[in-house]
Amino acid sequence: MNEMKTANDGISVARDYYDSEEADDFYSKVWGGEDIHIGLYDTTDDIRTASRLTVERMIEKLGPLEGKQIIDLGAGYGGAARVLAGEHGARVTCLNLSEVENRRNRRLNEAAGLSDRISVVDGSFDNLPFPSECFDIAWSQDAILHAPRRDLVLHEVERVLKKGGIFAFTDPMQADAPKDAAALQPIYDRIHLPDLASIGLYRKTLKRLGFEELEVEELTHQLGRHYGRVREVMLERQEELGLDDAFVDRMGEGLGHWVKGAAEGNLAWAIMVFRKPGA
Numbered sequence: 001m002n003e004m005k006t007a008n009d010g011i012s013v014a015r016d017y018y019d020s021e022e023a024d025d026f027y028s029k030v031w032g033g034e035d036i037h038i039g040l041y042d043t044t045d046d047i048r049t050a051s052r053l054t055v056e057r058m059i060e061k062l063g064p065l066e067g068k069q070i071i072d073l074g075a076g077y078g079g080a081a082r083v084l085a086g087e088h089g090a091r092v093t094c095l096n097l098s099e100v101e102n103r104r105n106r107r108l109n110e111a112a113g114l115s116d117r118i119s120v121v122d123g124s125f126d127n128l129p130f131p132s133e134c135f136d137i138a139w140s141q142d143a144i145l146h147a148p149r150r151d152l153v154l155h156e157v158e159r160v161l162k163k164g165g166i167f168a169f170t171d172p173m174q175a176d177a178p179k180d181a182a183a184l185q186p187i188y189d190r191i192h193l194p195d196l197a198s199i200g201l202y203r204k205t206l207k208r209l210g211f212e213e214l215e216v217e218e219l220t221h222q223l224g225r226h227y228g229r230v231r232e233v234m235l236e237r238q239e240e241l242g243l244d245d246a247f248v249d250r251m252g253e254g255l256g257h258w259v260k261g262a263a264e265g266n267l268a269w270a271i272m273v274f275r276k277p278g279a
């Protein structure tokens with residue numbers, strides 16, 4: 001599908017996708033269990049370990065987290081929240097569109113004894129059900145790419161952060177100057193949106209909102225490695241996991257576009273940390 005979607009259409013596409021049984025099955029079993037984001041593969045080939053390393057790398061950039069109020073935008077199964085709350089003493093609000101994922105998130109929090117430190121809220125990150133200036137940190141991993149209006153998400157981040165609050169996030173993006181812009185079309189088609197963000201777009205929009213850039217660590221090579229590794233594991237475990245042929249073909253093709261896009265200089269991925277101006 002290639003037509004421009006309205007914001008609400010785009011949001012229902014993401015919700016229907018993440019709520020579907022086959023996506024839930026795939027992400028919970030192949031992608032690493034509790035995390036659905038790009039991993040760091042310098043020291044491991046294991047998706048779960050690599051995904052956890054990304055969470056740890058982001059945490060290293062944030063300083064002490066004990067008692068901090070954190071919102072995780074597009075929290076998936078809440079893997080990062082359990083590290084932030086369970087190992088670092090933060091209080092985390094997971095805001096996520098998919099009720100299927102949110103149910104699994106709540107079950108995992110209960111099992112980990114963290115339900116009193118993590119709350120899971122059904123909602124969309126372009127219209128946050130929270131008052132202004134109530135979080136110390138806004139956190140998001142590989143989720144804002146699904147927003148039809150990324151500017152609204154960034155406005156909401158600015159609104160709910162306290163003065164001096166930190167926005168730490170990752171997102172699969174297009175390169176600022178893609179080598180072959182036309183090659184991005186199959187990726188846009190997969191997410192049913194007309195484009196991806198870019199590092200330049202985030203810099204520009206956040207600057208306009210008054211944020212100060214603290215760090216942008218570009219790690220685009222990890223994007224290609226991650227999607228390639230997910231494709232390999234999916235094919236290795238297809239039979240054991242009972243994954244349907246049509247789903248595997250479709251997903252394999254989709255993952256291939258990301259791998260190729262990264263190799264050909266059309267994509268970008270980074271850990272980005274910005275600060276809202278202080279009091």
Ligand SMILES: C[S@@+](CC[C@H](N)C(=O)[O-])C[C@H]1O[C@@H](n2cnc3c(N)ncnc32)[C@H](O)[C@@H]1O
Nearest residue numbers: 035036037074075076097098124125141143146
């Ligand atoms: C690739 S997953 C990442 C999940 C999680 N951040 C992680 O790293 O494990 C993308 C997530 O974005 C969420 N999402 C997509 N559109 C959203 C929206 N409009 N509001 C809130 N969450 C959204 C999906 O439900 C999904 O959990």
